[in-house]
Amino acid sequence: MGKTFLTADIATLFPNLMDIRDATLRDRVAAVWNEALTTGCGGKGWTFDEIRAIPFTLLAGKIDLRFVEHLNSCCKQCIAIARVLGEVFGSRVPVNLDVLIAGSLLADVGKMLEFDKDAQGRVIKGRFGEMLRHPFSGVALCYAHGLPAEVMHIVATHSHEGDKVERTIESWIFHHADFIDFDIAKVLGKRAAS
Numbered sequence: 001m002g003k004t005f006l007t008a009d010i011a012t013l014f015p016n017l018m019d020i021r022d023a024t025l026r027d028r029v030a031a032v033w034n035e036a037l038t039t040g041c042g043g044k045g046w047t048f049d050e051i052r053a054i055p056f057t058l059l060a061g062k063i064d065l066r067f068v069e070h071l072n073s074c075c076k077q078c079i080a081i082a083r084v085l086g087e088v089f090g091s092r093v094p095v096n097l098d099v100l101i102a103g104s105l106l107a108d109v110g111k112m113l114e115f116d117k118d119a120q121g122r123v124i125k126g127r128f129g130e131m132l133r134h135p136f137s138g139v140a141l142c143y144a145h146g147l148p149a150e151v152m153h154i155v156a157t158h159s160h161e162g163d164k165v166e167r168t169i170e171s172w173i174f175h176h177a178d179f180i181d182f183d184i185a186k187v188l189g190k191r192a193a194s
Helices: 007-013 015-019 023-039 048-053 067-092 097-106 127-131 134-144 149-157 160-164 169-193
Strands: 115-117 123-125
Touching: 007 015, 007 023, 007 048, 015 023, 015 067, 015 097, 023 097, 023 134, 048 067, 067 097, 067 169, 097 134, 097 149, 097 169, 115 127, 134 149, 134 160, 149 160, 149 169
Parallel strands: none
Antiparallel strands: 115 123
């Protein structure tokens, strides 16, 4: 295995990691990212520069939005939504902010296993990704590092895989933040193609 990334290293990619008040949860989120980065890309691992260059999605054509930017955008949106809900509804809409931040930062961690590079160095869906979509591999990584079920629920249900289950409040918040970015990416992709 290559380099080990510490919590402080992971926080350089995802600054809101440090907003998780529970230090154990924060370190477990970082540990999941460490494993995904060091074992992903078909077993070759990813460098920080490589994941900063990964497109946000492979499904929207050539757009100038990146994967790490997307995760940071979603996390910031989730924090803002939780703040607004608290301001308007108070405790009547309970949101566990630590769970929400952790889930938002881990929802797409499985893409580090789903993605690989082709012979030209382009990011593609790899063999592993053909077998397992990122919500499944993300939950497996989270489970291996002892993340709470509430966080794994966000990872498991954030995409269409969650359409058949009852999502938690935190999962609904992330789901909509994720699709705000994805739907905007599709619009930008269509514009770029025309």
